[in-house]
Amino acid sequence: MSDSYKKIGIDCRFWGITHAGLGRYTRELVLEIIKKCSKQYQFTLFFQQDEWRKDKAALSKCQIIETNAPHYSIYKEQFELKKIIEREKLDLMHFTHFNVPIFLQTPYIVTIHDLIKHFFKGRPVTTHSLPVYWLKYGGYRLVIGQAIKGSRAIIVPSYFTKDQIAVHYPGFEKKIKVIYEGVKTPFTDNRIIDQHKTKKIKNKYNITKPYFIYTGSAYASKNVKMLILAVKQLIENGNEIQLIIACARNYFWEKLEKEIIQLNMQDYVVMPGMIPDDELSLLYQNSLSFVMPSLMEGFGLPALEAMASGAIILSSNTGSLPEIYENNAIYFNPTKLSKMISGMEFVIKMSDLQRITRIKRGIKFASKYSWDKAALETLDLYSHFLD
DSSP, X not given: OOTTOEEEEEEOSSOSGGGHHHHHHHHHHHHHHHHHOOTTEEEEEEEETXXXXXXXXXXXXXXXXXXXXXXXXXXXXXXXXXXXXXXXXXXXEEESSSOOOTTOOSOEEEEXXXXXXXXXXXXXXXXXXXXXXXHHHHHHHHHHHHHHHHOSEEEESSHHHHHHHHHHSTTOGGGEEEOOXXXXXXXXXOOOOOHHHHHHHHHHTTOOSOEEEEXXXXXXXXXXXXXXXXXXXXXXXXXXXXXXXXXXXXXXXXXXXXXXXHTTOTTTEEOOSOOOHHHHXXXXXXXXXXXXXXXXXXXXXXXXXXXXXXXXXXXXXXXXXXXXHTXXXXXXXXXXXHHHHHXXXXXXXXXXXXXXXXXHHHHHHHTTOOHHHHHHHHHHHXXXXXX
16 A cells, blocks of 8 residues: 555444444444545544444445454553554544543544533442442543543534533633534435334334334433423323333343333333334334433434434423524423423424424424535544645
8 A cells, every 4th residue: 555545543442323322423424434535545443343244345445453442441442452553553543432542642533422421420320339430430531631632633513512621621622623413314214104114113112102202321311210200290191192212221221111110100111122223213203202301412313313204303402402403393491390291292282284394394404414514524624634
């Protein structure tokens, strides 16, 4: 290979839907970057074992390096990964999350999605004992602080996140670049509802009533328990509804499941785990609405994907969400149960004309967010440090 080629590395250890929003961001952005990749760039992608093999054909022009350095690990991420990256003699490295080896000598840029861990701390957010948690939290603050200070540039998905970084890490505002995330197919594909397939999917997930839907994690900051309490109150008020919660099965999923049983809501809340995108798109289309109850978000991609599919969006009025959805969501205060309930009642009582008008407007609006655009803006940032 000619010496004129510039070598760019990308941390792809978060890859695909199993890693929720971070995995979605990494996979969709990298696949678009590769499609548009200039011949003057050679990409080296760092994966956690064999997660890349489903996309082998699309990644055929890239150098693939498998590593067993998990995110948030100490020795393997901070030392072994550092050695692996430096061995490649890259011109630039892009970390798609804040996990940067603190002594790394290779020039790098980093994507900081949010500072949520700065605000939600302690017992509700950990599976560890508190002494272990606080030790790990100290590590988090050290690593993210060094990533921000040591990077050539910082990519953020919203002006909200940019402003948070400016407040907590003053002096680095000039190197922060806002690059919005995108919406991928099948959420933007043909939105003609397939009644037969829809009925089959509803039967698969035991959906028998009009339903609200939420997708994402079950972390404390997501405020999902408040959503369950709102649905419980609506049912007690005589509404025949269900709630679908699609998220990864982990400790927080299990904790939420126990809370649902304690609230005697197991007959009204469906928790199927992760749902394939093509099925999820149909469930979005057929829902009363997608509800985003989060207390803080750096971007809020799931609701945008639901909007692109043809769902009405009920959203918290906090964090980046009003910036991202603008006037294409119905907002509520996520700390006030009565406000959430009022928003859901408003959706239930909507006329067909109101629904159709809002859905069409949302679909058009969501189309402005594309991975194609995100990839071009990211490549432009790369070129600033390489040309």
